[in-house]
Amino acid sequence: MAYADLLPEEMRKQLIQRIAEGETAREQAIDVMTALQNHFGHMSDQAMLVASELLAMTPLELEELATFYNFIYRQPVGKYVIHVCDSAVCWMHGHESLMDHLLSRLKIRLGETTEDGLFTVLPVCCLGYCDHAPAMLVNRHIHGELTREKIDRILTRLAEEPHLPTGMK
Amino acid sequence: MPRIVIDGLEIEVPQETKVIDAAERLGIMIPRFCYLKSLGAVGACRVCAVKFLQGPFKGVQMSCMVDVQDGMVVSTTDDEAVAFRRQVIEWLMLNHPHDCPVCDEGGQCLLQDETVSGGHGIRRYKGSKRTYRNQYLGEFIAHEMNRCIHCYRCSRFYQEYCGYRDLGVMQIADRVYFGRFQNGQLESPFSGNLVDLCPTGVYTDIPARYKVRSWDLDRSPSVCIHCSLGCNTVANARYRTVWRVEGRYNEALGSEFICDRGRFGFGYTNQPSRPRQARVDSRSVALSDALKSAAEKLSRIHAASGPRAIACVGSARNSLETQTMLKSLCDGLGLPAPCFFVNSQTEKAVKRAVASLDERVAVSLNGVAHGDFIVAVGVDPLNEAPMLALAMRQAHRRGALLVILDPRPSFLPAPHVHLGFAPGELNGVLGSLVGKALETGDEGKLPPLHEDFLKSLPLESLFKAPVNHGEELDVVLSALQKSRRPVLVCGSEIVRENTPSLCADLALLMRSAKGQCGLFYVLPGANAFGGALLSGSEESSFMEVVESMEQGCTKALVLVESDPFLQFPHKDRLKRAMEKLELLIVLDHLPSLSAEMSHVFLPTSTLFEVDSTFINQEGRVQWSRAVHEGGIPMEQWTEGNHPPRAHGAIIPGQDFKAAGKVLEEIARNMGASGEVSLSDPRFRPGKGASPLEGAPGDRPGDGMRLIPRESSREPFSAREEYFTFGEDAGDSLELLLVEALFGTEELSAHSPALEKVEPKPHMWMHEQDASMLGFSQDDVIAMDLEGGVVEVRLKVSPSMARGVLVLPRHHRLQWQKFRDISVRVPHDRMRKS
């Protein structure tokens, strides 16, 4: 396994075992890609080849899946991926001006990553937290009832505590 | 059978016919983009909408998704349906480039046709268009994703139908993208079909791209002659150049698809090095003079040394017309019967196959695709008859178990069991497999003869086999026991000469046990069947011809579209023998050593230049029509100038005839007795006309199968000889000279397009054999043989048979130093170089 050897022994074993537990290897494709992107930072071409080896799928077959989903990142992303909900209820609650605020604070455009590599901002559809609109997700961690101040606080905390576990991307 | 009314016309159709197909039978062509009969319906494009007025469905529905049921009344012209279809076209055109004039697909584009015929001409959408980046997909196919209308035909064909995994669908919503993970040559040897099946210009054929417009092309129904299956094609030509070959639907073959060898292998007809000039003793002469000279010289030898001093050799790439004429010439002049095969072991196997095939068991390619258990014996489908591999895959998709019983590494694009046994073991393994499967006897009473044969099968040999296939064999056995529609596929190149008869006997046995069993042979060459049929039982081995030349008995040799140097193992010997000849006449359209050595050279037409007939491996007569009249391609003649700067009254390079015609004139000039007859009784196994008869432009025999209802061969007679094996491998490897997908077949070896993708010469060994000899993958191995040293790169495989050396007869490899075909290479004659 030329590419899978790039992984730490422990992780590789875990993944191989998880794959074996499924009814088929393919079933685990998303989980494996998620684990790899947590490890590599994003699903780089190299990570795709690792996944391809582990899952006995071709890179193309994985690409068919990777590019379908919202939460697999085929391009480099920051340490924290911020998905800002732009669906109806958050829209009604002023998501646009919050998004503007977020972007101007981070000095990036939508879809970009901050220069320090900490934050990427992406739009996402309804997160299922409409009762807490407006909402956003940071590495699969939800933040609701957003205001400018709350966003500032979240960003500050994440930026100031570089050792905070990043959780799952 | 359900009945349906479509636009006021009633039709009865078989169960499970889609409404869209029922309409087509009535001559109503409902638009479609995603639907393709061979791929099935998926209802993605939504352009086949019609209105259901009565019956179990109501309202607008997709006609490709609904099976005809009794009582259905359907309108294709209903306002609502028409409005919807029109809307679909508008949607598809939102992002489509409006540049048909510069698109290579223009003029043969389904999207263009439907857009124009649907009346969509005015753009309402104000948004901007989506654009994509294209990919490099290799040497065959160009990619222009902006033209995609997302019908999903390509990905479904590529992955589901063919089983290759490097082209597919990526992204989501209106960004969906069809392509590869990264730039690179498509891995599928069926990739060329993307050109045909893409309804727009995303995939276009690189050799023809920007060379011609479709409306300028002459097109004609043709047949592929790059292997024995005879897939149906459409040939496209302009200005004396064949530009493109496309697939053509044939019910018996089951699809409109062809392989890339068949699609891109036509370059031999256009190549600048094609010999187009008649020659006598190295002087260029007019064809008529060369013909006269050939007849004179032959007559002289005929008179001086008698008819037995003249030998005629045809080939499996001859058309049936040519073969027939050659046979008649020999008969008429009292010459020895013509020989159509250089390799006599193959010849014997082919003849046995042809003699065994009959209506009781013969199945067509589509029959293979519908079998529920396919065992392929001594055949390598992907390399020898590529479309067979796809037919087997379709059988797999319908639930069949596929078994390959063959020494070579196996590349079938479908899950299968590969039993890697050496050629000498195939009979035994197959015999015991069938014997074991039928042993339980719950199949009902067999006729005594069959019962005896069953009892004579060697039940044990399979399980004593040296290779450990234990679990797989159980799977195979139980599948064969359950099978209701088994099919035996049998090769003819590497098998023992009696394997084809054994397969026929086993097929008959299984038929009486199961009610049905298919038999499908793969033969070496497009018209090997014709050659075997015409040489019949007469033994006319090429080896005898060689010996006779050596002894000086054969003084004249006529080679008809045949270059024995490509097949004969001992080049120097053959060359010496031919140099002794008083007269060598060569008729061909390919450049060859034989042609160079000839005293009289007579250029002949190719498939594309004359109507011709070929009999495929199941005995099916297929007629191919000329697409142009031949001559030096305009491109070559004008040295790239267009239009040509010089004009003349004659077409340059057109001084040739079909080989059959050439032979006919020689025969006439020599005053051959006996009518040359195309109504040979061998061509009429049943009733009906000979396939070669009929008015020009009308061949009633086209598509008929030249096989008897019951073969006259005595079944089960060769029992004893079948199962003699046990040749010990000793300290040598059995050499198997084999066919490869690209690079070995005689005609396509001249194709510039295929040359770009053909692999380098290589050979295969079992990994254990290799490691025992101290070799590993990619080592260059020198085989030091009596005739000289052959050097070739090694590939190893874990699943092939042990004790064999598999060597594709690559046209770039001088393998003809082996002295003999059935040769064993001693271990100590091999070393790393």
Next chain:
Amino acid sequence: MYPQVLFANRKASRIATMEEYCRSGGYEALSLVVGKWTGKDVCAEVQRANLRGRGGAGFPAAIKWLGVPEEADYPRYVVANCDEMEPGTFKDRVLVHADPHMILEGMALTGYATGAEKGFIFVRPSYESSARILEREIQKARDAGYLGKNILGTDFSFEIVVHRSGGRYICGEATALLNALQGKRPNPVKPPPYPTVKGLWGRPTVVNNIETMANVPHILRNGAEWYQGLSRSSTSPGTKLFCVSGRVNGPGCFELPMGITLREIIEEHAGGLQPGCHYKACLPGGASTRYLTSEHLDVPMDFESVAAIGHRMGTAAIIVFDQNTCLVGATLNLTQFFARESCGWCTPCREGLPYLRDLLWRIEKGEGEEEFIPMMRAMCDQLWNAYCALAPGAASPVESLLTYFEDEVREHIRQKRCPFKT
């Protein structure tokens, strides 16, 4: 306060434990049924209760289960749909965070009824916390013998696996979900064959929303009559989890009887509209339903009654809009959502939705033209001929915008700007 069934153990601050669930009668249905009833008996009781699917279409659960052919091969599977990506909908999240074992017991019972021994819970990425809760509680249930091999000492075994989605709306559609779960591209597949005949890996598979499954233990424990009695409607029994969001004082998820009026839900349970806001419209069941205007406030919220006025109850996720909210803008937002989430399989949805979005965007931006209105109407009709239900769902807000708020649309076109923007 109405009787709380699914939310009986719901707490403001934490998740109900397995012990709490058991104390309230949890896993009683499992011991009542397993090894004693046949699968058919279970189906029959659920059929008598007329439990209807909570995933949006209201299809009777037992009828779906009975679609698994008796003689069908094993293994068979059960899938609990916790994808919940319909905008405005968050009941599944609340349910998991309220009482996860109810879902697990419901799944096991569904498995028992249909002969399945393995269940998957399909969870969207933004519900990672739900996925973790479920995984943790599955382990507890297994330790307690409610899941795993030989449940409660019988020969019935049932395993549950949490499957995390990569995140796309279409993955919630049952057939697309099955593709996604198998690691294939999540395009829907038109039946037949139905998943109950050929689902996961070609095996019979029952897909239900997790709320649907959570009802099952209660029905079996308390009987069909009791269940029917929970509802105010004769055709849609039981209680329903209503999500209310938008311009209300108290957005949230409420368990209320089926058939309760829209007015009561908004005004009493969700605390009425925010100060200064008046009710203008709502989407009653997520983004893929039609706007209900103030004329419709008294419609009883159950599948039949909403259908009777030509609407769909969908997921019963009510998004409330006030007089100051531009419905062209809202509809543009919804259309953008659907266009982005289209799986890209069929032409109407893949190409038609971006087209509609473009037209709405132009109208909202002040570039609208009168002829856009008939074009949009026609296109909404055409979207019904798409391959799956996503596109007709996407058409619903647009079409109802044109039906009930055509004036507002025309005003945009006339003024060449959005009248709501100052």
